[in-house]
Amino acid sequence: MELPEAKLKFIEAWGKLGSEWGINRTMAQVHALLLVTPDALTTEEIMESLSISRGNANMTLRELMGWGLVEKHHKAGERKEYFFADKNTWNIARQVAKERRKRELEPVLKILDELTKVKGDNKHPDYKTFNTTVTDINKMAKNVDKTLDAMLKAEESWFWGSIFKMFK
């Protein structure tokens, strides 16, 4: 397989995976494009490469910056904005973990904490099932939260090293 074809395959696969995980396909594709491009690209170049509109490119890049995955670069003496993706995989994973924790896990944890406090009679199967389920899910969500927190602070090699020590 040649490089250009391989790049397209990567972009396609990344887009698909993104869409399966609740991330807009185009956003994942723009990210993938920047990940396999050594230097920063202009909006124009991204539009061209992926055949998307200016509006879409602009919006997607803004969101990628919001996720902390892409940054704007400027070249001396040029007005154009260039977009560049951090290519460190561990940084990317941490950044995504950090954002999803904040945006999705934290709100759910807040609700679960409330629901855990609902009072009732354990003799009523309805209440008992509700309470047990919510309490259990809350515990698991808190464990996930703590694990993500640790991951955010960790060094990649240490993290995987420790994980693999666990089950050998």
Place this chain on the structure above:
Amino acid sequence: MELPEAKLKFIEAWGKLGSEWGINRTMAQVHALLLVTPDALTTEEIMESLSISRGNANMTLRELMGWGLVEKHHKAGERKEYFFADKNTWNIARQVAKERRKRELEPVLKILDELTKVKGDNKHPDYKTFNTTVTDINKMAKNVDKTLDAMLKAEESWFWGSIFKMFK
């Protein structure tokens, strides 16, 4: 807060979280409903509770069974089918991990392995960036794969116990 309201809140929150993670909101809601219901429910009861159509209920329940999260129960002397959700949180997490690994991670790993093999000249920044990025992502994806595999085989308390020993 009273139980009925709390149930609705839980169903809503679960539906929202699901939709953010690429799982159909209704499917997550049906799952949530069954999770807080002590006994098995009929299609009719689910339709009623969540105000959804027969077709939708049927399709959603079939999918939940496909994910291994819900099973059909039969009551002696009745023709109706009853649907029941396993309420063990660790089982649920493992089941979801298992399915997503099979459906989403494995196909991506296959593509990444191929892309890793693409030959080129490391003097060309384009090739070098592509190769480095894809190789790195491949490594990370393999680590995730191994971790999930371990999780699938693990006992809940042992798993979290080991994780927490890591960062204390």
Place this chain on the structure above:
DNA sequence: TCAAACTTTCAAAAATTTTTGAAAGTTTAT
């Protein structure tokens, strides 16, 4: 100050996903 170069906005259109519900299919009891 002006206009060229560039970015952002957002209402409307397109694409995609989800839902509906009536009809077709199946199973069971008589």
Place this chain on the structure above:
DNA sequence: ATAAACTTTCAAAAATTTTTGAAAGTTTGA
């Protein structure tokens, strides 16, 4: 064999998400 009880299917409709592109906005240099 039939009808009642129940489940499944799927084309069309509705809802939602994504994309477009032209107009408005901004910045810069002359």
